[in-house]
Amino acid sequence: MLRFRLAPDNVKFGFMRFRRVSYPFSAILSVVSVVLFLTVGLNFGIDFSGGTLFEVRAKQGQADLTALRAIGDKLGLGEVEVQAFGGGVDATLRVRLQPGGDGAQQAVVEKVRAVIVNDYEVRRVEVVGPRVSGELVQSGTLGVVLSIVAVLTYLWFRYEWPLAVAAVIATMHDLLLTVGFFATTQLEFNLTSIAAILTIVGLSLNETVVVLDRIREIMRKYKKAPMAEIIDLSINAVLSRTIMTSTTTLIALLALVFFGGHVIRSFSLAMMWGVIVAMYSSIFICSPVLIYLNPRSVDGEAEAAPPKGAKPGATAKPAV
Amino acid sequence: MFRFARWKITSIVAMSLAAFLIIMPSFLSKATFDQVKAKMPRWIPFEQVVLGLDLQGGAHILLEVDQNDVIKTLTGNLRDDARRIVREENVRSLAGGYGVQGRTVQFRIADANDRNKIMPKLRQLGTSGVSALGAVGAPPLEISTTEDGLIRMSVTDAGLADKTRRAVDQGIEVIRRRVDALGTTEPNIQRQGNDRVLVQVPGLQDTSRLKELLGTTAKLEFRLVADPGFNPADVDMLPQTDQPGALPVEKQVMVQGEDLTDSQPGFDQRTSEPVVNFKFNIRGGQRFGEVTAANVGKPFAIVLDNKVISAPRILGPITGGSGQISGRFTVEQANNLSILLRAGALPAKMNIVEERTVGPGLGQDSIEAGKLAAYVAGVLVVCYMLTTYGVFGVFANVALGIHVAMIFAALILLQATLTLPGIAGIVLTIGMAVDSNVLIYERIREESRSGRTVISALDAGFTRAFATIVDSQSTMMVAAVILYFLGSGPVRGFAVSLGLGILTTIVTAVTMTRMMIALWYRWRKPTTLPI
Numbered sequence: 001m002l003r004f005r006l007a008p009d010n011v012k013f014g015f016m017r018f019r020r021v022s023y024p025f026s027a028i029l030s031v032v033s034v035v036l037f038l039t040v041g042l043n044f045g046i047d048f049s050g051g052t053l054f055e056v057r058a059k060q061g062q063a064d065l066t067a068l069r070a071i072g073d074k075l076g077l078g079e080v081e082v083q084a085f086g087g088g089v090d091a092t093l094r095v096r097l098q099p100g101g102d103g104a105q106q107a108v109v110e111k112v113r114a115v116i117v118n119d120y121e122v123r124r125v126e127v128v129g130p131r132v133s134g135e136l137v138q139s140g141t142l143g144v145v146l147s148i149v150a151v152l153t154y155l156w157f158r159y160e161w162p163l164a165v166a167a168v169i170a171t172m173h174d175l176l177l178t179v180g181f182f183a184t185t186q187l188e189f190n191l192t193s194i195a196a197i198l199t200i201v202g203l204s205l206n207e208t209v210v211v212l213d214r215i216r217e218i219m220r221k222y223k224k225a226p227m228a229e230i231i232d233l234s235i236n237a238v239l240s241r242t243i244m245t246s247t248t249t250l251i252a253l254l255a256l257v258f259f260g261g262h263v264i265r266s267f268s269l270a271m272m273w274g275v276i277v278a279m280y281s282s283i284f285i286c287s288p289v290l291i292y293l294n295p296r297s298v299d300g301e302a303e304a305a306p307p308k309g310a311k312p313g314a315t316a317k318p319a320v
Numbered sequence: 321m322f323r324f325a326r327w328k329i330t331s332i333v334a335m336s337l338a339a340f341l342i343i344m345p346s347f348l349s350k351a352t353f354d355q356v357k358a359k360m361p362r363w364i365p366f367e368q369v370v371l372g373l374d375l376q377g378g379a380h381i382l383l384e385v386d387q388n389d390v391i392k393t394l395t396g397n398l399r400d401d402a403r404r405i406v407r408e409e410n411v412r413s414l415a416g417g418y419g420v421q422g423r424t425v426q427f428r429i430a431d432a433n434d435r436n437k438i439m440p441k442l443r444q445l446g447t448s449g450v451s452a453l454g455a456v457g458a459p460p461l462e463i464s465t466t467e468d469g470l471i472r473m474s475v476t477d478a479g480l481a482d483k484t485r486r487a488v489d490q491g492i493e494v495i496r497r498r499v500d501a502l503g504t505t506e507p508n509i510q511r512q513g514n515d516r517v518l519v520q521v522p523g524l525q526d527t528s529r530l531k532e533l534l535g536t537t538a539k540l541e542f543r544l545v546a547d548p549g550f551n552p553a554d555v556d557m558l559p560q561t562d563q564p565g566a567l568p569v570e571k572q573v574m575v576q577g578e579d580l581t582d583s584q585p586g587f588d589q590r591t592s593e594p595v596v597n598f599k600f601n602i603r604g605g606q607r608f609g610e611v612t613a614a615n616v617g618k619p620f621a622i623v624l625d626n627k628v629i630s631a632p633r634i635l636g637p638i639t640g641g642s643g644q645i646s647g648r649f650t651v652e653q654a655n656n657l658s659i660l661l662r663a664g665a666l667p668a669k670m671n672i673v674e675e676r677t678v679g680p681g682l683g684q685d686s687i688e689a690g691k692l693a694a695y696v697a698g699v700l701v702v703c704y705m706l707t708t709y710g711v712f713g714v715f716a717n718v719a720l721g722i723h724v725a726m727i728f729a730a731l732i733l734l735q736a737t738l739t740l741p742g743i744a745g746i747v748l749t750i751g752m753a754v755d756s757n758v759l760i761y762e763r764i765r766e767e768s769r770s771g772r773t774v775i776s777a778l779d780a781g782f783t784r785a786f787a788t789i790v791d792s793q794s795t796m797m798v799a800a801v802i803l804y805f806l807g808s809g810p811v812r813g814f815a816v817s818l819g820l821g822i823l824t825t826i827v828t829a830v831t832m833t834r835m836m837i838a839l840w841y842r843w844r845k846p847t848t849l850p851i
Contacts, residue, residue: 005708055682102384102671106535109675110528123682125527127675132382143806150798158791191811192741195803199748199818202799206792210759213788241762244708245755248701252751255697256744261689263374264744271748 005240015235015283016228016291022284026173033180042182045190046126048140050097050133052108055090055124056116063091063120075111085262090123102129140194147198148175151205159212162293167208170286174204174277181273187266196267200274203249207242207282214238215287219295227294231287239283246279324835332835335827336722339729343369346728367732372739374810375687377680378522379530382673383495385487385515387480389537389669391423394475394483398425398445398461402473405441409434415469417553423475430469439465442473484515487668492517497663498533517670527677529656537625537669538660540577542608544570545619545631558621560628562648567628569621574611579604583661585654588646594654596645598661605641613637622647624657676809690743697747698724705754709761712851715836716757716829723753723821723828730820739813749821755792756829760785761851768849777849778841782834789830793822 046053056063065082068091072080081094095112098104105127113122128136151171155164178200182189214234222230253275256268345353346368353368360366373380399418402425406414413431429435442463460479464472488511495517499507508520524530546555546568557566583598600608612620612634621631622645629647649657702720705713727746731738764781772780800822803815 057681102673106531106672106675113528121679121681123679125675125677127672129671129673131384132674139806143802146806147799147802150802151795154795154798191807192814195741195807195811195814198799198803199796202796205795206755209791209795210788213791217784237766238762240765241758244758244762245752248704248754248758249748249751251700251704252697252747255693255700256747258693259689259696260693260744260747261686261740263686263740267741267744 012232012236013239014232016232016288018284019288019291022280023288026177026281026285029180030173030176033176033183036183037179040183040186042179042189043186045188045193046094046128046133047190048133048137050105050128050130052095052105052112052128053124053126054093054095054112054116054122056093056120056122057086057090058120060119062088065091068093068116071112071115075115077108077111090262097130097133102131105129136191140191143194143198144175147201151201154205158209159216160295162290162295163212163216165293166286166289167205167212169289170208170281171201171204173281173285174200174274177277178270178274181270185269187269190266192264192267193270196270196274199271200278203274204278204281207246207278208286210238210241211235211282211287215290216295227291231290235283235287242279242282246275249275324838329835329839332832336725336832339722339725342729342732343725346732365733367735369728369732370735370737371683371687372737372742372810372813373520373522373676373683374678374740375683375690375738376522377525377678377683378520379524379527380674380676380809381519381521381527381531381534382512382675383491383517383519383534383670384673385484385491386669386671387484387515390480390483390487391475393668394479395420395423395425398473398475401445402427402442402471405438409438409441411438413469423480424472425474426470426472428469429471432469435465435469435471439463439471442471445473481514484668487666488515488517490667491670494664494666495519495534498659499530501659501663502530502533516673523680524677525679527675529652531672531675532656533659534670535672536660537666538577538663539625539665540580540661541573541623542575542611543573543621543623544611544615545621546570547618556626558623558626558628560631561624562630567621567631569623569628574620575600575604575608577661577665579607580661583658585651585658586644588644591646593646594649594651596649596654596658596661597642598645598658599642602641605639608641608643609637609639613639686740690740690747694743694747694750697750701750701754705757709757710850711840712757712761712837715833715840716754716761718836719757719828719832720750720753722832723824724750726824726828727817727820730824731817734816736816736820737813738817739810741810742813742817745814745817746821749818749825752796753821753825753829756785756789756825757833759789759792760829760833764849765851774846774849775841778837782830786830789826793825797822 056068058064063084065084068082069080071093072078072095077095077098079096082091083094084091093112095108098108109125109127113125116122148171152168155167158164159167175197178197181187182193187193211234214237215231218230218234218237219227225233250272253268253272257265257272260268342365345356345366348356348368357366399420403418406427406429411429411431411434413429413434415428415430418425418427429438445461460476460482462474462476464474466472492509492511496507496509499509499519499521502521502524504521504524506522508518510518512518519530519534521530550568550570554571555568556571558569559566579600581599581601583596586595586597587593588595616634616636618634619631620634622629629645632646645657698720702717705716705720707713709716724746727749730736760781763785764777767780767784768774768777797819800815800819804812804819807815
């Protein structure tokens with residue numbers, strides 16, 4: 001039977017060589033992410049910034065974006081963000097939070113509806129008042145912080161400190177780059193984006209754990225081998241699994257991006273980014289940390305030894 | 321190692337069959353489902369997947385008790401109580417009037433003896449049920465006096481919170497009656513926190529009527545219009561709904577909306593204008609009769625939420641215990657008002673702080689999009705597994721199918737809500753569920769390459785991959801649990817399907833695949849591994 005494989009068997013690839021490229025590369029990306037987050041910022045959706053969102057479908061022909069944009073000036077609501085999708089028939093209108101508390105937001109709904117109701121079918125209305133959006137910001141932040149704490153606790157119990165540190169660095173790296181992704185693409189950042197971030201933290205940890213488990217296993221088996229070699233051996237061993245799993249997950253996410261509808265597109269795109277970053281960081285960020293931290297207090301040889309690839313007969317030995 | 325007890329095999333097969341049976345009803349149309357459901361015995365879990373509002377369309381409205389309104393009511397009651405006590409105790413040294421500022425009512429009693437006379441009574445307000453303030457826990461009222469006779473009574477945080485909580489309790493009942501009057505199916509009305517009520521009405525298209533019903537306090541009062549030359553202290557200038565300008569209305573409330581037993585929309589017999597007919601209870605009927613008898617010829621103001629609806633002249637004593645409200649209504653206004661009066665007044669004003677409405681069209685589109693994405697993802701992953709792992713891929717795919725069935729079965733049994741992000745979560749677990757299979761298979765391949773026999777490679781593969789599977793799944797579980805507790809609505813739906821997906825993965829990808837491989841091994845007795 002003809003088999004299709006993305007990762008050839010018995011790869012012996014010296015991944016650790018790449019840390020001299022991957023570290024500066026990731027460092028730059030991380031810094032850029034932070035800078036973008038601080039300067040450009042995220043494109044907060046109404047969940048976090050408050051305001052009113054309408055999704056409308058033109059009853060005839062295309063949605064008239066210019067006319068829809070003009071509604072803001074006409075009704076004195078400030079700038080109205082209009083985005084078309086679905087081939088130009090559908091559009092979303094986002095009205096910023098109006099001064100004057102919750103009642104003012106409700107007034108927006110009635111005013112805008114009255115203006116558009118003749119030409120458009122109103123398919124979705126979301127109103128988030130100032131207090132609720134403030135609370136959502138709080139619980140969203142709390143969610144991210146809690147997930148980080150949970151990750152740290154989990155790793156604390158699960159691994160010796162050098163492995164745990166490596167995992168934390170990788171997870172933080174993925175978190176930063178995901179935030180950078182949102183800042184760069186200016187995809188709307190809302191409650192489902194928080195869900196995406198937490199899921200990415202889970203996925204990232206998942207990838208890391210698979211690699212670290214194997215490193216630990218091989219490390220215990222070959223007590224003398226240099227660290228870089230052990231890491232390369234481990235990564236090569238789990239490589240086909242990492243590629244398989246990432247591919248199936250990416251397939252599922254691609255299906256969501258193309259067919260899942262616009263409501264969850266930003267979620268799916270962020271998740272795709274997360275899967276790729278998690279795969280990259282588990283190999284190129286997390287594992288090389290161990291070369292520097294040296295999890296089993298061996299002498300300096302681990303760092304000094306050049307990566308040579310695995311010894312062919314090594315894997316043949318039964319474990320215990 | 322690969323021996324599976326017969327009961328184990330039977331129970332795993334039974335579980336899978338049960339999962340498929342449980343999800344069957346969800347494939348029926350709503351009408352057929354209702355028909356069959358009626359014939360089913362109650363103990364059979366014959367249910368469909370509960371769809372979230374984002375999928376079936378509907379309104380989600382979060383109401384919050386207006387704290388300022390609660391404070392206004394509380395301080396108003398407090399002022400009235402104080403005034404009553406001062407009057408009852410014949411205190412004559414009241415200097416100036418009663419001032420209400422924020423949460424505080426203050427007045428000055430110059431004479432120390434008078435003060436001592438009323439202080440115990442005032443203190444009682446904070447402990448007894450006299451002023452409708454609860455006395456549980458922290459005192460609801462703080463009373464202080466100064467040397468020069470100023471008495472300050474302030475509503476405490478505890479008092480305010482208590483009153484708010486009760487307003488929500490009573491409000492929920494009123495809101496339920498109002499929403500039920502719309503004739504929608506299965507509205508969900510529940511308390512959220514101390515001061516909020518969540519109203520979810522599936523399938524509702526026009527939310528403006530719902531919001532009108534929810535946003536009105538509907539406090540109805542019958543009060544006399546003041547005679548010319550009135551004392552401004554006893555009169556409120558109230559705006560009118562049917563004409564501009566304010567009307568002087570006496571502060572004393574003659575009859576209240578809570579004495580109504582029924583109200584129905586109707587038409588005036590002479591003018592055929594829409595009106596609301598109402599009936600009083602015995603107390604209200606008597607009082608209404610007395611007041612109308614004593615005030616024939618005077619205008620009687622019908623006040624709703626501090627606005628005068630109309631002020632008809634009393635033509636004669638109305639003793640039948642029923643009456644009519646006219647006010648140049650449209651038919652819809654008359655309908656709404658009768659619903660509001662029947663349901664009773666909200667104990668406090670409630671504001672809409674969050675609203676999410678999805679039309680049925682968009683919901684249906686989302687379901688279709690979610691289905692399509694799930695099918696595409698499923699087919700692609702199945703093909704990919706087949707081409708990569710051959711017969712072992714078949715096992716993984718069977719396990720995957722059962723995995724998805726089990727997620728849905730669990731959703732149905734728990735009556736958890738499936739939302740659009742929830743569908744995304746399931747699609748995502750389709751991609752991730754095979755992870756466990758992949759971990760095992762790759763491990764088996766590796767062990768087999770290192771020279772193990774088939775059976776020992778299979779065994780080692782399962783044993784060694786298991787720890788990693790539990791590890792990697794528990795990291796995802798952490799994310800799902802946190803999301804469940806922090807998220808609401810759609811996001812919570814995502815957490816639920818992700819969490820269920822993780823749990824069923826362990827069952828399907830590990831136990832079930834292992835069983836299939838064990839059976840296959842016994843049947844084929846392979847000497848080489850087909851992966």
